[in-house]
Amino acid sequence: MAKKLYKGNEAFAEAAIRAGCEGFFGYPITPSTEFLEYMAKRMPELGRAFVQAESEVAAINMVYGAACTGKRVMTASSSPGISLMMEGISYIAGTELPCVVINVMRGGPGLGNIAPSQGDYYQMVKGGGHGDYFPIALAPSTVQEAVDSIALAFDLAEKYRSIVHILVDGNLGQMMEPCEMPPMQPLRETPPDWAVSGAKGREKRILSSIYIDPPDEEVTNLRLLKRWMEIEASEVRYDELHTEDAEIAIIAFGTAGRVASTAVRQARAEGIKAGLFRPITLAPFPKKEIAALAKRTKRILVVEMNTGMMLDDVSRVIEGKVPIEFYGRLGGVTPLPDEIYDEIMRISHNIDAPAPENPRMEWVTRLEKILEGEN
């Protein structure tokens, strides 16, 4: 099939439809609104369910109900909206229902702004809702990859009866990029054997997140954990660029990863051994692969559009075995390739320097200097 130019959010929405999404429930919020607008037009055309809810709280609870029927259902929102959805997300996790939630992240906390950010890393990757559960979190870096990740997200959600979060930022939601749409998938004909449909000719089914006796909840928590360990063992995904012989290995996801890839290519063109490791699944986190990378590289540079959230996960994996540095831009500011290139050059000139004691603190000092220069 030929490539076509798509706006990110519209491409994601079309991809969701082609992946067999039968129900979309959402509420407008920049920079994800085009997703909802696209669904408003396309879903009724196809005889599928679309509701503009009264709030994100209602939207996710509609998704919750719809997910109980075993059909492919989803919502898309942006940071403040996702905060409101955390109640429903926790209930969906507790009821062990499949569903897909896309967060087109923007600057925060609070109302923040509508510019691209990765500040919701903790919320999306670690869970965000109350209780003991583990969402799967995917972080594509191009419109095409995001399109492909939506079918994958539905497959994973169904395979593990789990929530799948897709983290993109305002850049990906808003940019226009050529991409190839996957073919339209046929809709599932028979509901799964746990779904509610009316107790015709069978025992009644109950879908609930309540386990009022603590020992029952404990068993449930354990079941969720074991399922999560299975996911960790088999669903890690990542991408690498020139990491085989990299002396400086950047670790970055989503847009930050994409910007870093430009800087890595520029550095390589000048004979500097830089590489990029880009986690695609932030949960499960590519722990083994990053530990292996640490064995063959001299220094690691984590780049994010937040204050160093994934940095914490990377540090935990690396356990001080190789020096880690950090570079981030905040509040809706996207780093330029040159900034990351400058970081590569700085590190390459100090490749054998002792490890920074606190990579975050040293970055703050450097960033403050950059900000003085920019203003």
Added chain:
Amino acid sequence: MAIAEPKIVYQRPTSLATRVTHYCPGCTHGVAHRLIAEVLDEMELREKTIGVAPVGCSVFAYNYFDHDYVEAAHGRAPAMATGIKRMLPKNTVYTYQGDGDLASIGMAEIMHAAARGENITVVFINNAIYGMTGGQMAPTTLPGMVTTSSPGGRDIESMGYPVRMAEILSTLDGAGYVVRRSLHDPNNIRKAKKAIRLAFETQERGLGFSLVELLSSCPTNWKLSPVDALQFIEDKMIPMFPLGDYKVNPEIGKLRV
């Protein structure tokens, strides 16, 4: 003279599970459950019905009915029911909600489900109190009524006035059937059952949102005997929450059941 063949005149409805409930003695939740089950049986809806249980004393409603059930977050049952109904429009979907659930934390969800004309049925139990959490003030608590969070009695100056949901919801064009009934005596219970029947008839005919508000007793948290609690409904609650038909689609008005 031959003895007539015994005839069953009263038995457990098929839609009700054979299970002992956890409700307090004298509580009318059980009566409301039975009425719903009888209506589902009469209309032969059991095999296509999906109930949505609330957070409140009736949180385990799903254990007491013998049909498919899901359990919502506090107040969100109308949103959850919307999601189910939109995916399975041919199924019968109803929520069962208390007054804290529906008229406080879930005010937005109930209003918009009605405004959208969502084809679902809501059975709304108004007992003027938060039962499950031990008797705090509800949006429906009467002025002057003592609860654990209005220990000096509900003071309208600082705590505001009771909310009349049936009246409010009946103003919305999406509502097809909105009535208030009471469960305090057999005559009213019979009328309540008929209303529940008409609410489900509204849904089955695709005539929009339907709701039956049921004035109910909470002897435990009202600190009254079961009999006195029923008297309290008649003497105190009905004057504040008048029984009646607030919105009835003409097609339903013509039905004789």
